[in-house]
Amino acid sequence: MAVQQQARKVRADAERSTARILEAAEEVLRLQPNAPLESIAEAAGLARATVHRRFASRASLEAALADRLDQRYVLALQEARVRTAPPLVAFHRLNEIVFELKLSHRYAMQLNAPLSPAVLDGLDLLFVRLREVGAISATEPAWCRGVHLALLHEVNALPSDSPELAGAAGSSETESRARLLTRCTLGALGGERDAELFRL
Template structure:
């Protein structure tokens, strides 16, 4: 036990450095999608060698940002209880959480997904599996008529892109002070309509 103790501060420092690099990358890449690792190192206040030690290439850094996004989506799916909560309630809650994630990453999202063959291909298998479970439950409950979870998820993600990129004050958005709520409502009602669904309970 004592032999491993001296290494803990090193691991903690490394984890803090990775967190600083990723936060700096979000800021820098939002301003300049072509920014180098050197510029990201400057923003993070770290030696360039430190950044290169943690991320051997810009591609590796983008992959780390993608992994971070997937972790946040998984937490949202867990918090929404997609496997146990009433399906319509879970759909609304997970949509609300996803909207919050997308807004917190709004400026860097396009950079992260630019290199993927399809806009949502960066989603992990676990995220897809959990999301498809929700759509299977929605169909089983009679909330939607579309029976294929993978197709339902594709429709959901396509609509999510459109809703997310609507300009503030667009007529499609409900008139309320909370933009996340307005976009969540539009997303859920549009998805349910597209999948032959029932209205949300009041």
């Protein structure tokens, strides 16, 4: 029993160290994309050897960052309740969460790692549901997803002072980007252009 408890403690310590490394890496690499692992170790408050034990190379660290981001996408789909919430509400909320992730995970976002099947399936389900309620007329979920991701990239690239982001008084930049993405995606996919459709 003591051996099992010790093993659990070692695993828990390793998981905490890994989380600290990934959090530090996201912050350090956002500011200094070519920073060495040593800088990440310092920011995490860990020995350099600990970081090298967890991540033998820069590539393995980046793979872990991409995987962590993908897990957050899965959580975003759950938080937006893509299976149960009214589809327009779920779509707009998902867009808000994604822009929040883009702010807090800028380096991982730049890695352009492929989305996992769980994320792709969640997005496809949402586009099926949007079509069922008449919010879009496009029929192929994978194509809808491609259009949405392309527009997401373009909306994210807009400078913060873009007139396209001028929203309702008191709206945050994240909210303004989410509204623009929601409106443009639904319009591109054959949705109604009536402003009432986008009053979420």
